[in-house]
Each structure stands twice: as C-alpha cells, then as structure tokens.
Amino acid sequence: MTVEEFEEFYARTVTRLTGQLYVMLGDLHEAQDVVQEAFVRGWSRRRQLDREGRPEAWIRTVAWRLAVSRWRFGRRSADAWRRRGEPPHVEGPGPEQVALVAALRGIAPQQRRTLALHYLCDLTVEQIAQETALTTSTVKTHLSRGRTALAHRLQDPHMEEAHGA
Structure with missing residues (x-):
C-alpha cells in the first residue's frame, strides 16, 4: 500500500x-x-x-x-x-506555592525552564547548557534574568511598607 x-x-x-x-x-x-x-x-x-x-x-x-x-x-x-487502601490525604498547595506558580507563569519560558532545571532538578549551569543546547553564558543570563523577573513578580507590597516605614 x-x-x-x-x-x-x-x-x-x-x-x-x-x-x-x-x-x-x-x-x-x-x-x-x-x-x-x-x-x-x-x-x-x-x-x-x-x-x-x-x-x-x-x-x-x-x-x-x-x-x-x-x-x-x-x-x-x-x-x-x-x-x-485509601491513598493518603495530600494537602493542596498553599498560598506561597500558588503565588510562585503564578509568578513563574509570568516570566519568559526559557527563563522558567532554566530556573526549574537549576532549582528543582538541581542541575549545574554546565548540565543545563548540555541539556538545553545553550552556552553556559546564556544559561547564566537566563538564570540571572529569571531570578530578577521572579523577584519582581513575587514582591509583596506589604513587605515594602514594613521595611520602608
């Protein structure tokens, strides 16, 4: 055929x-x-x-x-x-996890992937570069920009008031 x-x-x-x-x-x-x-x-x-x-x-x-x-x-x-038997009860995500996931969704996909590989999968910059076919300097850039973007998205306005007042 x-x-x-x-x-x-x-x-x-x-x-x-x-x-x-x-x-x-x-x-x-x-x-x-x-x-x-x-x-x-x-x-x-x-x-x-x-x-x-x-x-x-x-x-x-x-x-x-x-x-x-x-x-x-x-x-x-x-x-x-x-x-x-019954599966164990698993608590749903807390407000911190929900906020983190929402913040992660708001950053660039490559930065999100790089942060996840580094912090969740515990990979080194070199391992991430090898897995993603990026240079180590590009991985470092994604990590730096991703952390900055994530920190900005996770800023709690109430924390600023407490520290600024």
Missing part, C-alpha cells in the same frame, strides 16, 4: 471504524483514541496490510485489542489501589 493509498484508506474508513468501536466500547473518546493508535501502528505495516487484503479488519482488531489492554491495565491499577 503506497502512502497515497494508505491516506485514502484512512479517509474512507476512519469514521466507520470509530463508529464501530464506539458501539463496541460505549465510549466515543476511547474509540477515537484506539482507532487513531491502530492507524498509527498500521502505517508502519501498510505493505503487509495490502498483502493480507483485509486492512480494515486489521485496524479494527488492533483497536479492539488496544481498548481491552487499556481496560485491563485500568482494572489492575484500580485493584492495586484497593489492596493498598
């Missing part, structure tokens, strides 16, 4: 196959996911699908098996959680 033939096959059958899996599974989003995944797997086997002469049946079978596999995984996970 050529690329063009596969694309034509996809366009001709995706809606029908999704409808069939939807009826089988009772969940439209799951049907869409497994049919798409089956087509992705079929893409690399398109010559084999052509020789077998039943590409639609192959896609439908693979989609069904993917759905069953997901269902089994979900069931095993749920069983494991039940055996373990």
Whole structure:
C-alpha cells in the first residue's frame, strides 16, 4: 500500500471504524483514541496490510485489542489501589506555592525552564547548557534574568511598607 493509498484508506474508513468501536466500547473518546493508535501502528505495516487484503479488519482488531489492554491495565491499577487502601490525604498547595506558580507563569519560558532545571532538578549551569543546547553564558543570563523577573513578580507590597516605614 503506497502512502497515497494508505491516506485514502484512512479517509474512507476512519469514521466507520470509530463508529464501530464506539458501539463496541460505549465510549466515543476511547474509540477515537484506539482507532487513531491502530492507524498509527498500521502505517508502519501498510505493505503487509495490502498483502493480507483485509486492512480494515486489521485496524479494527488492533483497536479492539488496544481498548481491552487499556481496560485491563485500568482494572489492575484500580485493584492495586484497593489492596493498598485509601491513598493518603495530600494537602493542596498553599498560598506561597500558588503565588510562585503564578509568578513563574509570568516570566519568559526559557527563563522558567532554566530556573526549574537549576532549582528543582538541581542541575549545574554546565548540565543545563548540555541539556538545553545553550552556552553556559546564556544559561547564566537566563538564570540571572529569571531570578530578577521572579523577584519582581513575587514582591509583596506589604513587605515594602514594613521595611520602608
């Protein structure tokens, strides 16, 4: 099956196959996911699908098996959680964490990434440079500018009043 033939096959059958899996599974989003995944797997086997002469049946079978596999995984996970007991209660983020996340969202993405790699992942400037394909001086610049921008965004006007008065 050529690329063009596969694309034509996809366009001709995706809606029908999704409808069939939807009826089988009772969940439209799951049907869409497994049919798409089956087509992705079929893409690399398109010559084999052509020789077998039943590409639609192959896609439908693979989609069904993917759905069953997901269902089994979900069931095993749920069983494991039940055996373990209730998950421990985890407190939500406090006001400081919410403020920090909001401040981080307000700075440049590269500065945010660099700060996260340095302070959360505990990477050195050299390691960050290697991971991001930046020079060490660029990493240092991002760290410096990121810290300045973050400090500016995190300034508490009440703190200034207490220190300035």
